[in-house]
Structure formats: structure tokens, C-alpha cells
Amino acid sequence: MSGSSFTDAGALAAALDRGAQRSMFAAEAAMRHSAQALVQQVQGRASGRPGPRVITGRYKASWNSEVHRAGPVITGEVGSGAPQARRLEFGFVGVDSLGRHYSQRPYLHLGPAVESAGPLFVEALGRAVEGAL
Numbered sequence: 001m002s003g004s005s006f007t008d009a010g011a012l013a014a015a016l017d018r019g020a021q022r023s024m025f026a027a028e029a030a031m032r033h034s035a036q037a038l039v040q041q042v043q044g045r046a047s048g049r050p051g052p053r054v055i056t057g058r059y060k061a062s063w064n065s066e067v068h069r070a071g072p073v074i075t076g077e078v079g080s081g082a083p084q085a086r087r088l089e090f091g092f093v094g095v096d097s098l099g100r101h102y103s104q105r106p107y108l109h110l111g112p113a114v115e116s117a118g119p120l121f122v123e124a125l126g127r128a129v130e131g132a133l
Contacts, residue, residue: 022132028067028074030128034121035065035076041113042078051109052088059084085110 006012045051046060054060062082068075079085091106 019132023129024069024072024074026128026132027125028069030121030124031074031076032065032067034117034124035067035078037120038078038113038117039063039065041117042110045109045113046088046107050107052107058082059088 006015042063043060046063047054052059059080059082062080062085063078064080065076065078068077087104088107089110092102092104095101
């Protein structure tokens with residue numbers, strides 16, 4: 001569409017629609033790639049200090065990503081269903097539901113990965129959409 005000239009409103013509308021569709025597909029692909037890259041960063045940071053140590057590998061493997069598209073809205077989710085995920089990231093001081101006392105410090109791995117991935121995602125999204133147009 002770049003560099004084109006239109007004299008017919010219908011042709012312009014069709015070209016804009018095609019560009020919007022290409023942009024959405026490109027944005028969704030960038031979201032999928034970025035979400036998976038974030039999972040890999042989290043897993044890397046959950047492989048020893050300063051993050052949590054790997055004992056069995058199940059916690060590290062529990063991290064996954066999902067991307068959903070509903071019309072013009074694309075969302076990416078990265079997370080873990082492991083019960084220890086929140087405790088490892090944020091720490092825990094107190095008594096658990098079984099009466100055990102804990103003073104566990106946080107082992108940051110998700111937060112730092114998100115901070116470093118954010119600017120990379122914005123760049124990837126910008127390149128994808130620009131390339132689609």
C-alpha cells in the first residue's frame with residue numbers, strides 16, 4: 001500500500017482493509033514469538049541463582065504461553081500452573097495452611113524477564129506491522 005495513489009474510494013477502502021488484515025496477522029505472529037521468547041527467558045532465569053534452583057525440572061518446564069485473538073484484540077499470556085510459582089517469585093513469610101512456618105526470600109525470575117522482554121516486544125511488534133504495510 002505504501003507509495004500507492006488512489007482515485008477511487010472503494011479501491012482505497014479495499015487496500016486499507018488488506019493492510020489491516022496483514023497487520024493483524026503480523027501482530028499476532030509477533031505476539032506468539034515474543035510470548036515464547038519470554039517463556040524461554042523465564043525458564044533461563046529459573047535455572048539457578050539469583051532465581052530458583054532446578055531440582056527436578058518440572059517447575060521450569062511448567063512455564064508456557066498462550067496467544068488469543070478476538071477481533072482486533074490480541075492478548076498473550078505467560079505463566080505457570082505450578083503451585084510454587086508465586087512463592088518462588090515473591091517469597092513467603094508466615095505460616096502455610098498446614099501450619100508450617102516459612103521465611104522464604106523471593107527468587108526473582110519472572111519480573112526481570114518481563115522487564116527485559118518489554119522493549120524487545122515493542123520493537124518486534126513495530127517491525128511486524130511496518131513490514132505488513
